Amino acid sequence: MALRRAEQRHRTAAGAASGADRAVELRGVRRRYGRGATAVHALRGIDLTLPRGSFTAVMGPSGSGKSTLLQCAAGLDRPTDGSVRLTGTEITGMSENRLTELRRSRLGFVFQAFNLLPSLTVEQNVLLPARLAGGRPDRRHAARLLARVGLDGKGDRRPGELSGGQQQRVAIARALVTSPDVIFADEPTGALDTTTAAEVLSLLRAAVDTLGAAVVMVTHDPTAAAHADRVLFLADGVLADDLPAMSADRIAARMATPPPARAAA
Numbered sequence: 001m002a003l004r005r006a007e008q009r010h011r012t013a014a015g016a017a018s019g020a021d022r023a024v025e026l027r028g029v030r031r032r033y034g035r036g037a038t039a040v041h042a043l044r045g046i047d048l049t050l051p052r053g054s055f056t057a058v059m060g061p062s063g064s065g066k067s068t069l070l071q072c073a074a075g076l077d078r079p080t081d082g083s084v085r086l087t088g089t090e091i092t093g094m095s096e097n098r099l100t101e102l103r104r105s106r107l108g109f110v111f112q113a114f115n116l117l118p119s120l121t122v123e124q125n126v127l128l129p130a131r132l133a134g135g136r137p138d139r140r141h142a143a144r145l146l147a148r149v150g151l152d153g154k155g156d157r158r159p160g161e162l163s164g165g166q167q168q169r170v171a172i173a174r175a176l177v178t179s180p181d182v183i184f185a186d187e188p189t190g191a192l193d194t195t196t197a198a199e200v201l202s203l204l205r206a207a208v209d210t211l212g213a214a215v216v217m218v219t220h221d222p223t224a225a226a227h228a229d230r231v232l233f234l235a236d237g238v239l240a241d242d243l244p245a246m247s248a249d250r251i252a253a254r255m256a257t258p259p260p261a262r263a264a265a
Protein backbone atom coordinates (compact mmCIF):
# COMPACT_ATOMS: atom_id res chain seq x y z
CA MET A 1 0.00 0.00 0.00
CA ALA A 2 2.76 2.43 0.98
CA LEU A 3 4.55 1.62 -2.29
CA ARG A 4 1.36 2.16 -4.30
CA ARG A 5 0.85 5.52 -2.68
CA ALA A 6 4.45 6.50 -3.27
CA GLU A 7 4.10 5.54 -6.95
CA GLN A 8 0.90 7.53 -7.23
CA ARG A 9 2.56 10.54 -5.65
CA HIS A 10 5.44 10.23 -8.06
CA ARG A 11 3.08 10.00 -11.03
CA THR A 12 1.20 13.00 -9.73
CA ALA A 13 4.37 15.00 -9.30
CA ALA A 14 5.56 13.99 -12.76
CA GLY A 15 2.15 14.80 -14.25
CA ALA A 16 2.36 11.50 -16.13
CA ALA A 17 -1.21 10.27 -15.64
CA SER A 18 -2.84 9.49 -18.94
CA GLY A 19 -6.19 8.60 -20.51
CA ALA A 20 -8.77 7.24 -18.10
CA ASP A 21 -6.24 7.66 -15.29
CA ARG A 22 -7.02 11.35 -15.34
CA ALA A 23 -10.00 11.76 -13.04
CA VAL A 24 -10.10 15.55 -13.31
CA GLU A 25 -8.39 17.80 -15.84
CA LEU A 26 -8.58 21.57 -15.88
CA ARG A 27 -6.98 23.52 -18.70
CA GLY A 28 -6.82 27.30 -18.66
CA VAL A 29 -9.85 27.53 -16.40
CA ARG A 30 -10.98 31.06 -15.68
CA ARG A 31 -14.07 32.18 -13.81
CA ARG A 32 -15.11 35.79 -13.79
CA TYR A 33 -18.11 37.10 -11.89
CA GLY A 34 -19.65 40.26 -13.33
CA ARG A 35 -18.17 42.52 -16.00
CA GLY A 36 -16.17 45.65 -16.51
CA ALA A 37 -14.49 47.54 -13.71
CA THR A 38 -16.37 45.66 -10.99
CA ALA A 39 -15.67 42.15 -12.37
CA VAL A 40 -14.25 39.64 -9.88
CA HIS A 41 -11.67 37.25 -11.31
CA ALA A 42 -12.19 34.25 -9.02
CA LEU A 43 -10.01 31.90 -11.15
CA ARG A 44 -7.34 33.32 -13.43
CA GLY A 45 -6.18 30.34 -15.49
CA ILE A 46 -5.91 27.02 -13.65
CA ASP A 47 -4.12 24.04 -15.20
CA LEU A 48 -4.44 20.89 -13.15
CA THR A 49 -4.55 17.11 -13.58
CA LEU A 50 -5.77 14.91 -10.75
CA PRO A 51 -5.16 11.19 -11.35
CA ARG A 52 -7.42 8.40 -10.12
CA GLY A 53 -6.35 7.08 -6.73
CA SER A 54 -5.08 10.45 -5.53
CA PHE A 55 -6.02 12.58 -2.52
CA THR A 56 -5.62 16.32 -3.08
CA ALA A 57 -6.12 19.08 -0.52
CA VAL A 58 -6.98 22.57 -1.78
CA MET A 59 -5.97 25.36 0.57
CA GLY A 60 -5.64 29.13 0.48
CA PRO A 61 -7.00 32.24 2.17
CA SER A 62 -10.66 33.12 2.13
CA GLY A 63 -11.60 34.50 -1.28
CA SER A 64 -8.65 32.84 -3.06
CA GLY A 65 -10.98 30.77 -5.29
CA LYS A 66 -11.14 27.36 -3.55
CA SER A 67 -14.93 26.97 -3.71
CA THR A 68 -15.05 28.25 -7.27
CA LEU A 69 -12.37 25.73 -8.26
CA LEU A 70 -14.30 22.88 -6.64
CA GLN A 71 -17.58 24.00 -8.22
CA CYS A 72 -16.06 24.30 -11.70
CA ALA A 73 -14.24 20.95 -11.39
CA ALA A 74 -17.47 19.25 -10.27
CA GLY A 75 -19.58 20.74 -13.05
CA LEU A 76 -21.67 22.74 -10.57
CA ASP A 77 -20.48 26.02 -12.06
CA ARG A 78 -19.33 26.81 -15.59
CA PRO A 79 -15.96 28.43 -16.23
CA THR A 80 -15.90 31.69 -18.21
CA ASP A 81 -13.04 30.21 -20.21
CA GLY A 82 -11.05 26.97 -20.44
CA SER A 83 -11.82 23.28 -20.36
CA VAL A 84 -12.86 20.81 -17.65
CA ARG A 85 -12.70 17.05 -18.23
CA LEU A 86 -14.02 14.43 -15.85
CA THR A 87 -12.56 10.95 -16.47
CA GLY A 88 -11.76 12.00 -20.00
CA THR A 89 -15.18 13.50 -20.79
CA GLU A 90 -15.24 17.17 -21.71
CA ILE A 91 -17.99 18.77 -19.64
CA THR A 92 -17.64 22.36 -20.85
CA GLY A 93 -20.65 23.02 -23.03
CA MET A 94 -22.44 19.83 -21.96
CA SER A 95 -26.21 20.20 -21.56
CA GLU A 96 -27.50 20.63 -18.00
CA ASN A 97 -29.30 17.25 -18.19
CA ARG A 98 -26.23 15.31 -19.26
CA LEU A 99 -24.14 17.11 -16.68
CA THR A 100 -26.61 16.22 -13.91
CA GLU A 101 -26.58 12.61 -15.08
CA LEU A 102 -22.77 12.53 -15.08
CA ARG A 103 -22.60 14.13 -11.63
CA ARG A 104 -25.07 11.62 -10.21
CA SER A 105 -23.37 8.56 -11.63
CA ARG A 106 -19.66 9.45 -11.46
CA LEU A 107 -19.18 11.99 -8.67
CA GLY A 108 -19.66 11.94 -4.90
CA PHE A 109 -20.03 14.97 -2.64
CA VAL A 110 -19.29 15.49 1.05
CA PHE A 111 -20.10 18.88 2.62
CA GLN A 112 -19.24 20.55 5.90
CA ALA A 113 -22.92 20.62 6.92
CA PHE A 114 -23.46 16.91 5.96
CA ASN A 115 -26.55 17.81 3.84
CA LEU A 116 -28.53 14.70 4.77
CA LEU A 117 -32.30 14.72 4.34
CA PRO A 118 -33.74 14.65 7.87
CA SER A 119 -37.03 12.97 6.93
CA LEU A 120 -35.32 9.99 5.30
CA THR A 121 -33.70 7.13 7.18
CA VAL A 122 -29.94 6.69 7.11
CA GLU A 123 -30.32 3.86 4.60
CA GLN A 124 -32.59 5.96 2.34
CA ASN A 125 -30.08 8.82 2.49
CA VAL A 126 -27.26 6.49 1.46
CA LEU A 127 -29.28 5.06 -1.42
CA LEU A 128 -30.57 8.43 -2.67
CA PRO A 129 -27.81 9.10 -5.27
CA ALA A 130 -28.24 5.58 -6.65
CA ARG A 131 -32.01 6.13 -6.94
CA LEU A 132 -31.51 9.51 -8.61
CA ALA A 133 -29.03 7.91 -11.00
CA GLY A 134 -31.80 5.50 -12.00
CA GLY A 135 -30.44 2.38 -10.34
CA ARG A 136 -32.47 -0.09 -8.29
CA PRO A 137 -31.95 0.59 -4.60
CA ASP A 138 -29.74 -2.22 -3.31
CA ARG A 139 -30.27 -2.44 0.43
CA ARG A 140 -27.46 -4.95 0.90
CA HIS A 141 -25.07 -2.53 -0.80
CA ALA A 142 -26.22 0.22 1.61
CA ALA A 143 -25.69 -2.13 4.56
CA ARG A 144 -22.17 -2.97 3.35
CA LEU A 145 -21.32 0.72 2.96
CA LEU A 146 -22.72 1.55 6.39
CA ALA A 147 -20.62 -1.28 7.88
CA ARG A 148 -17.56 0.08 6.06
CA VAL A 149 -18.00 3.51 7.68
CA GLY A 150 -18.61 1.97 11.12
CA LEU A 151 -22.40 2.38 11.21
CA ASP A 152 -23.46 -1.25 11.09
CA GLY A 153 -27.12 -1.62 12.03
CA LYS A 154 -27.89 2.12 11.97
CA GLY A 155 -29.74 2.08 8.63
CA ASP A 156 -33.20 2.57 10.19
CA ARG A 157 -32.24 5.65 12.21
CA ARG A 158 -32.93 9.25 11.18
CA PRO A 159 -29.93 11.58 10.76
CA GLY A 160 -31.12 13.70 13.73
CA GLU A 161 -30.60 10.71 16.04
CA LEU A 162 -26.89 10.52 15.16
CA SER A 163 -23.86 12.54 16.28
CA GLY A 164 -22.16 14.96 13.88
CA GLY A 165 -19.36 12.49 13.20
CA GLN A 166 -21.85 9.70 12.51
CA GLN A 167 -23.82 11.95 10.16
CA GLN A 168 -20.66 12.77 8.21
CA ARG A 169 -19.95 9.03 7.96
CA VAL A 170 -23.46 8.57 6.51
CA ALA A 171 -22.59 11.33 4.01
CA ILE A 172 -19.42 9.44 3.05
CA ALA A 173 -21.38 6.19 2.59
CA ARG A 174 -23.80 8.18 0.41
CA ALA A 175 -20.89 9.61 -1.59
CA LEU A 176 -19.59 6.08 -2.19
CA VAL A 177 -22.89 4.45 -3.19
CA THR A 178 -22.41 4.89 -6.94
CA SER A 179 -18.68 3.94 -6.78
CA PRO A 180 -17.75 7.41 -8.03
CA ASP A 181 -14.57 8.27 -9.89
CA VAL A 182 -14.18 11.51 -7.97
CA ILE A 183 -15.29 12.61 -4.50
CA PHE A 184 -15.46 16.37 -3.90
CA ALA A 185 -15.27 17.28 -0.22
CA ASP A 186 -15.84 20.87 0.94
CA GLU A 187 -14.49 21.37 4.50
CA PRO A 188 -15.66 17.85 5.45
CA THR A 189 -14.18 18.10 8.95
CA GLY A 190 -15.10 21.76 9.57
CA ALA A 191 -17.90 20.91 12.00
CA LEU A 192 -16.20 17.97 13.76
CA ASP A 193 -13.96 17.51 16.79
CA THR A 194 -10.37 16.33 16.28
CA THR A 195 -10.93 12.61 16.92
CA THR A 196 -14.06 12.41 14.77
CA ALA A 197 -12.35 14.44 12.05
CA ALA A 198 -9.47 11.93 11.97
CA GLU A 199 -11.96 9.06 11.49
CA VAL A 200 -13.69 10.86 8.63
CA LEU A 201 -10.33 11.59 6.94
CA SER A 202 -9.33 7.93 7.26
CA LEU A 203 -12.53 6.99 5.43
CA LEU A 204 -11.72 9.41 2.61
CA ARG A 205 -8.17 8.03 2.53
CA ALA A 206 -9.61 4.49 2.25
CA ALA A 207 -11.82 5.56 -0.67
CA VAL A 208 -8.60 6.55 -2.45
CA ASP A 209 -6.47 3.55 -1.47
CA THR A 210 -8.99 0.73 -1.76
CA LEU A 211 -11.52 2.04 -4.30
CA GLY A 212 -9.17 4.08 -6.49
CA ALA A 213 -11.34 7.20 -6.33
CA ALA A 214 -9.81 10.65 -6.64
CA VAL A 215 -10.61 12.81 -3.61
CA VAL A 216 -10.46 16.60 -3.87
CA MET A 217 -10.86 18.28 -0.49
CA VAL A 218 -11.09 21.99 0.27
CA THR A 219 -9.88 22.62 3.81
CA HIS A 220 -8.47 25.30 6.10
CA ASP A 221 -7.14 22.67 8.50
CA PRO A 222 -3.45 21.65 8.17
CA THR A 223 -4.15 18.40 10.06
CA ALA A 224 -6.81 17.47 7.51
CA ALA A 225 -4.56 18.46 4.58
CA ALA A 226 -1.79 16.25 6.00
CA HIS A 227 -3.92 13.21 4.99
CA ALA A 228 -3.56 14.19 1.32
CA ASP A 229 -0.93 13.11 -1.24
CA ARG A 230 -0.75 16.58 -2.65
CA VAL A 231 -1.47 20.03 -1.28
CA LEU A 232 -2.47 22.87 -3.60
CA PHE A 233 -2.37 26.47 -2.44
CA LEU A 234 -4.54 29.01 -4.21
CA ALA A 235 -3.86 32.73 -3.99
CA ASP A 236 -5.93 35.34 -5.77
CA GLY A 237 -7.33 32.84 -8.28
CA VAL A 238 -4.04 31.23 -9.31
CA LEU A 239 -2.26 28.06 -8.24
CA ALA A 240 0.45 29.51 -6.01
CA ASP A 241 1.92 26.18 -4.89
CA ASP A 242 1.59 22.49 -5.75
CA LEU A 243 3.33 20.45 -3.05
CA PRO A 244 3.68 16.75 -2.25
CA ALA A 245 2.34 15.19 0.98
CA MET A 246 3.72 16.79 4.10
CA SER A 247 3.20 17.11 7.84
CA ALA A 248 0.56 19.33 9.42
CA ASP A 249 3.36 21.49 10.90
CA ARG A 250 4.91 22.13 7.50
CA ILE A 251 1.51 22.89 5.98
CA ALA A 252 0.80 25.36 8.81
CA ALA A 253 4.19 26.98 8.18
CA ARG A 254 3.39 27.30 4.46
CA MET A 255 0.02 28.85 5.28
CA ALA A 256 1.80 31.49 7.36
CA THR A 257 4.18 32.33 4.49
CA PRO A 258 2.91 34.77 1.87
CA PRO A 259 3.29 33.37 -1.66
CA PRO A 260 5.92 34.91 -3.92
CA ALA A 261 4.61 37.98 -5.74
CA ARG A 262 2.93 37.11 -9.06
CA ALA A 263 4.95 38.20 -12.08
CA ALA A 264 3.34 41.08 -13.93
CA ALA A 265 1.35 39.82 -16.92
Ligand code: ADP
Nearest residue numbers: 033040042060061062063064065066067068069
Ligand atom coordinates in the same frame (compact mmCIF):
# COMPACT_ATOMS: atom_id res chain seq x y z
P1 ADP B 1 -12.78 30.73 -1.30
O1 ADP B 1 -13.56 29.49 -1.42
O2 ADP B 1 -11.30 30.54 -1.41
O3 ADP B 1 -13.14 31.54 -0.07
P2 ADP B 1 -14.41 31.69 -3.51
O4 ADP B 1 -14.16 30.73 -4.62
O5 ADP B 1 -15.66 31.52 -2.69
O6 ADP B 1 -13.13 31.70 -2.54
O7 ADP B 1 -14.41 33.17 -4.07
C1 ADP B 1 -13.38 33.69 -4.91
C2 ADP B 1 -13.77 35.13 -5.27
O8 ADP B 1 -14.92 35.12 -6.10
C3 ADP B 1 -14.09 36.01 -4.08
O9 ADP B 1 -13.63 37.31 -4.34
C4 ADP B 1 -15.60 35.96 -4.02
O10 ADP B 1 -16.12 37.13 -3.41
C5 ADP B 1 -15.96 35.88 -5.50
N1 ADP B 1 -17.24 35.17 -5.73
C6 ADP B 1 -17.51 33.89 -5.45
N2 ADP B 1 -18.76 33.57 -5.83
C7 ADP B 1 -19.30 34.71 -6.37
C8 ADP B 1 -20.55 35.03 -6.94
N3 ADP B 1 -21.53 34.13 -7.07
N4 ADP B 1 -20.73 36.30 -7.39
C9 ADP B 1 -19.76 37.23 -7.30
N5 ADP B 1 -18.54 36.98 -6.77
C10 ADP B 1 -18.31 35.74 -6.31
